[in-house]
Amino acid sequence: MSTRERILDYVTKNPGITFRKLAQELNIGIGNLQYHLRHLEKEGKIISKRLGGKKYFFPAGFEEEYRRLMIAISNESQRKILLLLAEGDKNQSEIAEKLNLAPSTIVYHTKRLERLGIITKIKDGKNTVYSLNCDVNVLVRIIREYKPKIWDKLADKLIDLTLAFRGEEE
Structure with missing residues (x-):
């Protein structure tokens, strides 16, 4: 499974996860994670929402x-x-x-x-x-x-x- 697929799978199973928690749970470097998340958002596979200094990630289609x-x-x-x-x-x-x-x-x-x-x-x-x-x-x-x-x-x-x-x- 590629890094991007791992990230997408984890976000799908843990909707609303924060950036820091995602980096910690998957043991992926900050820059590497940012790169893949940016691509997943551009591909329309995930959605992010920023609130109070935190960024939360959801699978696409999450209400x-x-x-x-x-x-x-x-x-x-x-x-x-x-x-x-x-x-x-x-x-x-x-x-x-x-x-x-x-x-x-x-x-x-x-x-x-x-x-x-x-x-x-x-x-x-x-x-x-x-x-x-x-x-x-x-x-x-x-x-x-x-x-x-x-x-x-x-x-x-x-x-x-x-x-x-x-x-x-x-």
Whole structure:
């Protein structure tokens, strides 16, 4: 298998992978990887999207909505915010409190999610309320299908919570 075929195969199996992670996972030099990615894009075999200093790669034909969600869930804080908003609309302080994050961190991540078009915000005086702007079922399916390690972590946390409520925590 040629280097270019390896890259295409890996991007196809790992949509939304960042440039750095791709270089690390395939153990390919930066310049060499850039060269092949540029050719794969020109050939229409992959698509890239830049956001916040990172470049994400997807196989051609990967739906736009899925690309946006993959970028969003690649960050743990953003993923947590999305899963929290899946329960219902929340204001900034509720999100900060439930996720134990600083308000400035919430502002940073919600701005990124807004730019992706995944959440919307409504200002009501000093209060800002965020809501999910995507189908919850699609979000869950994306996490389950493309980020199974994340799904496993969520399942483990649910088990730990269940044990803690029963008083069986070790």
